[in-house]
Amino acid sequence: MRPALFLAALALLAPTLALAEVECHAPMDNWQPVAALKAEVAKLGLTVIKIRADDGCYHVKATDQDGNPVEAVFDPQTLQLLASSDADHETRDHDEKGQN
Helix, strand or coil: CCHHHHHHHHHHCCCCCCHHHCCCCCCHHHCCCHHHHHHHHHHCCCEEEEEEEECCEEEEEEECCCCCEEEEEECCCCCCEEEEECCCCEEECCCCCCCC
């Protein structure tokens, strides 16, 4: 998906919870390596500034193509984007059952 289209789609989703409230529950043995996460973030058109683990998830601080700050939370096992925010928007994705 094109980065601009992706960011536009994120902006249309209704914000529900803060990034800090997202939790992941995958055992650390099942986590994807940071290198794989960096590749996934790059596919979204973002440049990684910092990656940390918190609440069992990967939390990424990055910039978009225009240099704007973006924060995102990824499931460490699937590398699925769970939530993201920029200066103007915050979104949280849910799977079909409403779980993370």
